[in-house]
Amino acid sequence: MSKKQPDLPLPAHPDVDSMLSRKFGREVANYFAGSPLNRLGFLRSDHVFLSRALRHPSTSFMLCKDLQPLVQSAENKKLAYVGYEDVKPVIGEDPYALGEKEMHEQYNSEKTVPQMIFLGIDERVKDGLDYQGKNRYIGAPYFAVDVTPRGSVKEACEKLIGKVEQGDVQFGKGRLMELEASDAAIYAEARQLLDWNARNPFCAQCGQPTMSVNGGFKRACPSTDLARKAAAPMSTTAAAPANPSERPPCATRTGVSNLSFPRTDPTVIMAVVNHAGDKILLGRQRRWPPYWYSTLAGFAEPAESIEEAVRREVYEEAGIFVGRVVIHSTQPWPYPANLMIGAVGQAVPEGETIDLGNDPELDDAKWFDFAEVRDALRVGTSGLGDAAGPEYKEGGLRLPPSTAIANQLITSVVNGFASVEAKM
Template sequence: MPPHPDLPEPAHPDVDSMLTRKFGREIANYFSGSPINRFSFLRADHGFISKALVHPSTSFLLFNNLAPLAKDPTALAYAKYEDVQGLIGGNPFEKTEEELIKQYNSTITLPVVLFLGLDERKKEGFEHGDYKGAPYFAVDVTPRGTVEKEATAVIEEMTKRGPQFIEGRMHMTLNAPEAAIYAQARALLDWNARNPFCAGCGQPTLSVHAGTKRVCPPTDFASLPAATQGDATTVEVKPNERAACVTRTGISNLSFPRTDPTVIMAVVSHDMKRFLLGRQKRWPPHWYSTLAGFCEPGESVEEAVRREVWEESGVHVGRVLIHSTQPWPYPANLMIGAIGQAIPDGEKIHLEHDPELEDAKWFDFDEVREGLRAGTSGLGEPAPEGYVEGNLRLPPPTAIANQLLRAVVSGFLESGELSKI
């Protein structure tokens, strides 16, 4: 089966590669393949960020309670600097991070402004040294705190023009390039929203590094009385020293976004004729998928695959190989797609170890082929046209589970070194 048209192209697909000749074409999964160069090393460049923010070519992706502003379910909508200027306080990057930390006041709400990167395909417009392109930012416009009025005004103005903030647990109908932009922004804005307080001392934190780090400031102007200095007519307000924090005694006073490694695996029988699939109780009838679970500390990907499969289904897996990966911004997973093969005497299904699954079954390859052809849909979506009631239903091509199954039935394990599992 050829790659699905809704998936992004892998990097440099037309360049001859020994690795491609030996191991096959690289798979780029949905939510990856962003057209934006992140330029992570420029996030702390005060001059670059402050100029990029206000440039006429800059686009802002807005989120309200993590719902993105979009033209329709397939395409995002973007704002300009003038649309968000009042909400974000002009140009928050005019001050250096050091100045922002010194002037920190935890009673003032500072909407997260996140630098996503430059679209280098758009050469006209913004330039910074050797770097050219259209800047992209994301802004959290959720009405809260001291900017509730300003945020509400932005939401009303943008939706009055036609675009809407699209609610939903998952957004998997966006075109592939914008799905990747959305995934980057959503994951980082969600992380910022979940970490308003320091894990070391419990005090409020401040977003820095263009939205990709959070700092626990040593001082705070919040709820402070004026301090008289010298002459009674001279009043100087000084910040309070905050309680000691373990983050200020180490190498850096920062916390970083988390990414949770998660294994998801297509398990094949020892005779290479069947797939092991499972289902949860809340899923539609006949809807199955590959097994998945979180990696634990001190555990390799291969060990996590074997443990999760055994815990959930009772099946023992032998050889494991990694197929591809998929960012999954719900909230911060990296899905590590693997293919594993059961050992000869380890194929008996036993669901009583960890009763997470309602059912697990072995399905013949032909059943899975038919499911991939006529039975794929997202959770909560109707079966596609041509589906025969009672047949196997599977996740859509935008899910890595689909790509793992598709790879195996297309012969991924039938040639070269990959067959020796």
């Protein structure tokens, strides 16, 4: 069945007709970008702020079970939020009661602490939390809470899940590409951070358990652990340390980079036009449905510019030599931690011959006339597992949906982005 795609977010800035927009064109906001929240990252270390935000009546909590959020309908259209009283049995009275120094002192690796993320505030809500720090901030706070049943909060999580899953309100399934755009952006932030925290329970330097700090945006390697004290033998031997809760030394505690930060992997994705500017290079992978093509893509490598990554990937996968590269737009991709950097590149005149022999990653790559691609954009786009639209005829080109940055790149190119006439 073909599915209707959600509307894309609006350009993520006011003043759409600025000088920059006139010179470079309108900014494209891709699906998973365009969050309505102000993240207030500088307040993540202010536990008094987090503590007040937690208990404000305007506050929303996104519950995630195995990284899937609670959604309001079977078609995953809208997120369903709960309030403080609902999550209290899982998170406790106030998980932000202590400052970071006290959190280090009280750290106990055997205590189950449900992972929470402070996502930001929605400043459109005028009767939200009114917080006076160095500046004044007003808005409705948003948090994400991992309620996957585990450890000492297993029962409380199961109870909460049983309470909130009612009728159409259920935890999402599969990749959530049907959420409305603003919810998709909020979920992307939550998913990427919950996933990163879950994948990094141990210090990469010394292998000891780490602790989530800074509203879920950092992990620290504490110097003490109360669980060690509890496990220490009662007999006083000469070898017993002065402070039994002290952990073995770790280099991350002595340098400036004493924390672990969330990971985002840069990925290049590019629409390549031929030198004449009337054909676009598209490729396909073996596992895709028949007739399905998309733009080429790959990870940027260490010590490489985005432009170089584009040229290298296109050469490796299709044997094409690309000259000038311009960045078009970008897309956060929370499965699990990518930033898709969308670019448009132009092949050099003597470098347009396709050669799949370098890296056997692609099943096929071809130059397509713009007219054929425009037609496919009209009738042949869909999610990867979904059917094309009703006007699609078997054998015609199929392309990714508008929620994919590939679609936005292809659309721009066949509508004049890289032609001489276009304002660039």
